[in-house]
Amino acid sequence: MPRSMAYQDAHRSVVFAPLDGTGCAEFVARRLTDAIVSGLLHNGERLRSEAELARRMGDALVTAREALEMLRDNSLVQTRPGR
Numbered sequence: 001m002p003r004s005m006a007y008q009d010a011h012r013s014v015v016f017a018p019l020d021g022t023g024c025a026e027f028v029a030r031r032l033t034d035a036i037v038s039g040l041l042h043n044g045e046r047l048r049s050e051a052e053l054a055r056r057m058g059d060a061l062v063t064a065r066e067a068l069e070m071l072r073d074n075s076l077v078q079t080r081p082g083r
Contacts, residue, residue, distance in 0.1 A: 012040050016048070016056040025066035028057060032067060036076050047077065 015035040035041045047068075048056065054064035071077040 015040060016053070025063050025070065028053070028059060028063055028067035029070040031057075032071055033074075033076060036071075 012035075015031060032041070032047075041047070047053065050064045050068060051061055053068075054061045057064065068077060068079055072079055
C-alpha cells in the first residue's frame with residue numbers, strides 16, 4: 001500500500017474512534033463535519049449505518065442518529081431509510 005494511502009487510512013480511523021465517554025451528538029457531528037470538510041470523507045461516499053457509527057464511536061444509537069440529523073440539517077449528508 002502506498003504511504004499516502006496508509007497515512008489517509010490512519011486518519012480515517014481517527015474519525016470513527018470511540019469518543020471519551022461524552023455521548024454528545026454535537027461532538028460526533030463535529031468530528032464527522034471536520035472529516036467531510038478536510039476531505040477525509042469524500043463527496044458521495046457512503047457512511048456507515050447509524051448502528052455501526054454508534055458502535056465504532058462508543059456511543060448510543062440515538063447519539064449517532066442525532067449527529068447525522070445535524071449533518072443533514074446543514075446539508076453535509078443525505079440520509080435514506082433502509083438497511
